[in-house]
Structure formats: C-alpha cells, structure tokens
Amino acid sequence: MPGRDLDLLIDAARAAGRIAHGFWRQSPETWDKPGGAGPVTAADLAVDRMLKEELRAARPDYGWLSEETPDDPARLAHDRCFIVDPIDGTRAFIEGDTSFAHALAVAERGRVTAAVVYLPERDALYAATEDGPATLNGKPIAAAQPDHAGGATVLTSASTLAPEHWAGRTPPPVRRVFRASFAWRLCLVAEGRFDATLTLRPSWEWDIAAGDLIARRAGATVTDRSGAGLRFNRPDPRADGVIAAGGALWQVLQGGLATPGSQPPTLRKTL
Structure with a gap:
C-alpha cells in the first residue's frame, strides 16, 4: 500500500505544481490569516481544493489534515490520514521565489508511510516510503553524517x-x-x-x-x-x-x- 500511496501522492503533487504555476508571479489575491498565522493566497486555496477532491476520491477511507482546511476531528477515527501543506513557503511564493513546495504525506497510526515534497519551479521531487529509499527525482539520496557541530x-x-x-x-x-x-x-x-x-x-x-x-x-x-x-x-x-x-x-x-x-x-x- 505505501507504494501505491506514493504514486498517488506524486501525481497529486505534480498537479498541484501546475495549478500553483498559474498563479505564480501573477500577483495572486493575498490576505492574512487570523491570529497572526501568516499569509494565504488564492493559489493556496485552489491547490487545497484540488488535493482534497482528488486524494479523498482515491482513498475515501483516509482522514484529512491540511493547513488550508478547517480541522475536522473525524480524522482521528481513521487509521490512515492525508497530511498536506498545499503551499509550504507561501511568503516565498508571494515574492515570486522558486523555493515554495507542495508537501503531501500519508500517516498510518501515527507514523508516516508515504511522502512527497515537490518544488515545481525547480522541478525537484523528493519522495519516500517507509520501506524504501529517499529519492530526489527518482535517484537515492543520503544525509550527511557529521561527527561534530563545528562548521556544520x-x-x-x-x-x-x-x-x-x-x-x-x-x-x-x-x-x-x-x-x-x-x-x-x-x-x-x-x-x-x-x-x-x-x-x-x-x-x-x-x-x-x-x-x-x-x-x-x-x-x-x-x-x-x-x-x-x-x-x-x-x-x-x-x-x-x-x-x-x-x-x-x-x-x-x-x-x-x-x-x-x-x-x-x-x-x-x-x-
């Protein structure tokens, strides 16, 4: 199942990138969230709507947790849950920078089993399942292993x-x-x-x-x-x-x- 979920997340992330690109550097409507929670744009909401429709249609028995959807405690009753940030780095998106990302994950009983982080304007797609390697555009990646803090x-x-x-x-x-x-x-x-x-x-x-x-x-x-x-x-x-x-x-x-x-x-x- 993690592999099938990963394929689903990859397709959804690329679709999110296409939507975001249509707003990027086009002065999208922007406003501040209540309580000093930061900015949000019309692009965030458009991506969120698409992801919720497509992912929940494909996995109707999964819960849903997203930055741009009001939280529903019903997600807690599901063994598996989508956890999504439609646009992570909204300030960078507003500024026309390329460093914003779409972050999509599936969690099962508290642990993440499939994950994608996609930077559409850099065409960089990071992915992993709980039983496979971490990859960047399909190639395995590995963290550095420093033995001290000096110069890190x-x-x-x-x-x-x-x-x-x-x-x-x-x-x-x-x-x-x-x-x-x-x-x-x-x-x-x-x-x-x-x-x-x-x-x-x-x-x-x-x-x-x-x-x-x-x-x-x-x-x-x-x-x-x-x-x-x-x-x-x-x-x-x-x-x-x-x-x-x-x-x-x-x-x-x-x-x-x-x-x-x-x-x-x-x-x-x-x-």
Missing part, C-alpha cells in the same frame, strides 16, 4: 540560536542558513546539502510530516526538541519543535539545548 550548516532562524535557548548560554558553532519552506529544509538535510535543520517552536504536522519520512529514510535522525520521535494525526497536530540531523550532530544539538523550563515563554513566529 544548519537551516534555522536566527532566534533559534539565541544564547538563552542553549545550556550555558552557548549556541553551537554552526553556520546558519534559512529557507522559507520547512518541508524543503528537511529534504535538504536528507539530500546532504545541509547538515541539520532545527526549530524550537511548536511545528504543525503539515509542515513536517512529509519531510520527516524523507529525512529519516535518507539516514537522518528526526525528533522533537526533547528527543522523542515524531507522531502524526494527533488531536493537537503540533510537534514540540523539530531537530533533524545526520550522524552525531543530532546528539550535539539536542543535548545542547537548555531545558524547556528555562526557556522564555515565546519564540519568534519564524520556523
């Missing part, structure tokens, strides 16, 4: 490396880089182009589900900030931060964090 490249926001979030107020000696799509960040770690990605803020499942499987099948360790493996289709669809890295670097990053009780109550909203 970490995809994260500047606020994450603020001294107050680290034991002894000493951030790791890494080189910080940022990309708008968190799903793509996880895939860049899977590809070995960067050594790690890290966020300390609560992270929505639709941002991380697809990239979680792809990074893990490429040989990276992916957990929440406490070191626990990620679980999906939960009543509260958020993880307590995300750490993804290959080799010993994961241990360095996770072990270097200050305990949550010593953290300030909020972080900046940038993942």
Whole structure:
C-alpha cells in the first residue's frame, strides 16, 4: 500500500505544481490569516481544493489534515490520514521565489508511510516510503553524517540560536542558513546539502510530516526538541519543535539545548 500511496501522492503533487504555476508571479489575491498565522493566497486555496477532491476520491477511507482546511476531528477515527501543506513557503511564493513546495504525506497510526515534497519551479521531487529509499527525482539520496557541530550548516532562524535557548548560554558553532519552506529544509538535510535543520517552536504536522519520512529514510535522525520521535494525526497536530540531523550532530544539538523550563515563554513566529 505505501507504494501505491506514493504514486498517488506524486501525481497529486505534480498537479498541484501546475495549478500553483498559474498563479505564480501573477500577483495572486493575498490576505492574512487570523491570529497572526501568516499569509494565504488564492493559489493556496485552489491547490487545497484540488488535493482534497482528488486524494479523498482515491482513498475515501483516509482522514484529512491540511493547513488550508478547517480541522475536522473525524480524522482521528481513521487509521490512515492525508497530511498536506498545499503551499509550504507561501511568503516565498508571494515574492515570486522558486523555493515554495507542495508537501503531501500519508500517516498510518501515527507514523508516516508515504511522502512527497515537490518544488515545481525547480522541478525537484523528493519522495519516500517507509520501506524504501529517499529519492530526489527518482535517484537515492543520503544525509550527511557529521561527527561534530563545528562548521556544520544548519537551516534555522536566527532566534533559534539565541544564547538563552542553549545550556550555558552557548549556541553551537554552526553556520546558519534559512529557507522559507520547512518541508524543503528537511529534504535538504536528507539530500546532504545541509547538515541539520532545527526549530524550537511548536511545528504543525503539515509542515513536517512529509519531510520527516524523507529525512529519516535518507539516514537522518528526526525528533522533537526533547528527543522523542515524531507522531502524526494527533488531536493537537503540533510537534514540540523539530531537530533533524545526520550522524552525531543530532546528539550535539539536542543535548545542547537548555531545558524547556528555562526557556522564555515565546519564540519568534519564524520556523
């Protein structure tokens, strides 16, 4: 079944790319979500509608969780659930940048079994199943395996490396880089182009589900900030931060964090 689901997700992701391309760099209608949840565009909603119609028609017994669909607790009654971000990196999409992605996953009883992250304007399609390799455009990829933090490249926001979030107020000696799509960040770690990605803020499942499987099948360790493996289709669809890295670097990053009780109550909203 994961292989059949993967084929379905790949076809849906490519169809999403065609829809998004029709809006990209065409000044799509844009507005802000309530509560400071970020921007959304007409393209996000058009992609979401297509994905929901096509995927649910193909798998009517699967639940549905998407950033752009009001959450329905009925998804919790399903053994399998689609977890979708129609456009991850909406700000990049609005700016006409090529770094936005479509992130599609199937979760079964808490674990992701099939996943696709597709960047249509780069024609880069990352994919994995729970029992197969992680791939980029059909070719296997592997995470880097650094044994220390010195000089490591970490995809994260500047606020994450603020001294107050680290034991002894000493951030790791890494080189910080940022990309708008968190799903793509996880895939860049899977590809070995960067050594790690890290966020300390609560992270929505639709941002991380697809990239979680792809990074893990490429040989990276992916957990929440406490070191626990990620679980999906939960009543509260958020993880307590995300750490993804290959080799010993994961241990360095996770072990270097200050305990949550010593953290300030909020972080900046940038993942």
